[in-house]
Amino acid sequence: MNRQRAADLPHTNPLRDPRDRRLPRVPEPCALVVFGVTGDLARKKLIPAVYDLANRGLLPTDFVLLGFARRDWDHGAFEDVAKNAAREHSRTPWRQDVWRRLIGNIKFVPGAFDDDAAFDQLAATLGQLRDSHGIRGNAAFYLSVPPTMFPVVLRQLARTGMADNDRSGGWRRVVVEKPFGHDLDSSRELNALVDDVFTAPDVFRIDHYLGKETVQNLLALRFANTLFEPVWNANYVDSVQITMAEDVGIESRAAFYDRTGAARDVLQNHLLQLLALTAMEEPVEFTADAIRTEKLKVLRAITLPRDLADAAVRGQYAQGWLAGERVNGYLQEKDVPAESTTETFAAVRLGLGTRRWAGVPFYLRTGKRLPRRVTEIAVVFRQAPHLPFVATDTEELGHNQLVIRVQPDEGVTMKFGSKVPGSTMEVRDVAMDFLYGEQFTESSPEAYERLLLDVLLGDATLFPRNDEVEASWRVIDPLEEFWTGTQPFQYRAGEWGPKEADQMLGRHGRRWRRP
Numbered sequence: 001m002n003r004q005r006a007a008d009l010p011h012t013n014p015l016r017d018p019r020d021r022r023l024p025r026v027p028e029p030c031a032l033v034v035f036g037v038t039g040d041l042a043r044k045k046l047i048p049a050v051y052d053l054a055n056r057g058l059l060p061t062d063f064v065l066l067g068f069a070r071r072d073w074d075h076g077a078f079e080d081v082a083k084n085a086a087r088e089h090s091r092t093p094w095r096q097d098v099w100r101r102l103i104g105n106i107k108f109v110p111g112a113f114d115d116d117a118a119f120d121q122l123a124a125t126l127g128q129l130r131d132s133h134g135i136r137g138n139a140a141f142y143l144s145v146p147p148t149m150f151p152v153v154l155r156q157l158a159r160t161g162m163a164d165n166d167r168s169g170g171w172r173r174v175v176v177e178k179p180f181g182h183d184l185d186s187s188r189e190l191n192a193l194v195d196d197v198f199t200a201p202d203v204f205r206i207d208h209y210l211g212k213e214t215v216q217n218l219l220a221l222r223f224a225n226t227l228f229e230p231v232w233n234a235n236y237v238d239s240v241q242i243t244m245a246e247d248v249g250i251e252s253r254a255a256f257y258d259r260t261g262a263a264r265d266v267l268q269n270h271l272l273q274l275l276a277l278t279a280m281e282e283p284v285e286f287t288a289d290a291i292r293t294e295k296l297k298v299l300r301a302i303t304l305p306r307d308l309a310d311a312a313v314r315g316q317y318a319q320g321w322l323a324g325e326r327v328n329g330y331l332q333e334k335d336v337p338a339e340s341t342t343e344t345f346a347a348v349r350l351g352l353g354t355r356r357w358a359g360v361p362f363y364l365r366t367g368k369r370l371p372r373r374v375t376e377i378a379v380v381f382r383q384a385p386h387l388p389f390v391a392t393d394t395e396e397l398g399h400n401q402l403v404i405r406v407q408p409d410e411g412v413t414m415k416f417g418s419k420v421p422g423s424t425m426e427v428r429d430v431a432m433d434f435l436y437g438e439q440f441t442e443s444s445p446e447a448y449e450r451l452l453l454d455v456l457l458g459d460a461t462l463f464p465r466n467d468e469v470e471a472s473w474r475v476i477d478p479l480e481e482f483w484t485g486t487q488p489f490q491y492r493a494g495e496w497g498p499k500e501a502d503q504m505l506g507r508h509g510r511r512w513r514r515p
């Protein structure tokens with residue numbers, strides 16, 4: 001049906017049809033229970049996201065935010081903490097009336113994760129909220145807790161019956177934060193445990209990169225246009241570079257980070273998900289399972305070069321300078337063991353065993369204390385097979401590139417050759433830019449805002465499935481094994497990683513982009 005006719009039909013009037021996708025969907029009445037609500041994630045992301053959703057009118061009137069943590073707080077004390085978090089970190093402007101409506105719906109239950117009585121109290125509170133706040137037995141449990149605590153909390157949810165879909169027809173969902181396990185075996189154990197307590201469609205594994213606007217735009221760019229797809233393959237693409245660079249160090253997360261390292265922290269999830277979206281085939285429909293199935297095929301097709309010494313580099317930052325300030329090396333960071341060999345930088349070359357991508361290297365890199373915060377996907381095209389110009393006129397001509405900037409300055413840049421004005425035929429690279437901030441007046445929702453709303457709506461499209469998680473660990477495990485017992489290469493804070501990462505590409509006649 002063409003667009004004109006569809007617009008003429010009365011049932012497409014957004015005011016009449018609640019199923020119209022242009023109308024924002026609002027979840028059913030429900031509670032969001034956050035375990036570990038005193039942690040950084042809750043303070044900086046989850047509570048502000050709840051406020052932003054309320055501010056945008058996207059929460060049901062009958063909504064309760066229920067915090068659970070080991071603090072001697074009453075509801076009032078938690079309200080104050082939540083208010084400060086929302087004021088400090090929310091994206092949308094502060095509106096007292098929105099907050100006033102929310103505070104009646106913010107509750108707190110104190111307790112430790114292994115405290116049966118506290119969980120019994122939580123279950124009782126949820127029961128009371130059904131009557132007092134009309135939540136109809138719907139609840140999502142957000143596990144913002146250290147991975148070692150996942151099993152403990154899950155068992156409590158099972159023991160108290162809170163994990164079971166409510167007798168009255170209310171739904172129960174669980175949200176698990178990454179890392180999903182530490183390796184393939186532990187992720188399988190965790191998946192088995194979660195699937196034992198909740199049914200698969202009620203499990204939401206958060207990879208917040210999938211909630212970022214530009215990451216979703218990658219699908220629009222590829223599948224809503226005719227321009228890119230025909231050249232999106234080994235015939236035209238020389239290589240793909242995916243970079244997630246951060247200027248921050250490990251901040252106050254030594255206890256977590258030193259056990260984890262860059263490969264497990266972000267390569268296993270954010271970067272492999274970006275790779276999957278870049279390389280996947282068109283899904284048969286835009287539904288959670290169709291998209292996840294296509295991503296899974298990519299993840300399963302990933303190949304690691306036989307000689308990992310030629311294809312994998314890890315590094316650790318040493319003391320250096322960033323933005324004019326002297327910053328500590330990793331080993332001087334608070335609570336990091338003096339002998340630690342944990343990597344803060346990782347770069348790998350992966351292949352894909354598919355007809356579309358055979359022979360195209362996918363270079364992935366991530367690091368802390370790099371010169372700037374930037375995440376991008378760069379598709380680097382092959383050079384023209386023949387240049388009918390005088391050789392010296394094309395010395396400055398590089399590869400055509402399509403760069404999708406995930407953050408900051410969200411947008412897309414196309415790099416191609418252009419004639420330099422003048423009487424010679426000199427050709428040089430130029431860039432054509434699309435910037436979200438210039439084209440659209442609306443600002444993008446925060447990733448957590450989008451993902452929390454999707455959990456409450458029960459839309460799993462942007463959440464990796466357990467088979468994707470396991471396929472990703474199959475890529476990471478051999479790397480970790482290869483690195484075991486080795487020392488990471490050093491790089492100075494403020495540099496783009498160790499020189500060995502440059503050499504890894506240099507040996508194959510390529511260079512990392514300088515984003």
Ligand code: BG6
Nearest residue numbers: 178208246248265266270375407
């Ligand atoms: C998290 C990692 O998943 O992503 C952190 O655990 C990292 O180490 C963070 O700093 C980066 O997220 P963003 O959205 O700021 O790019």
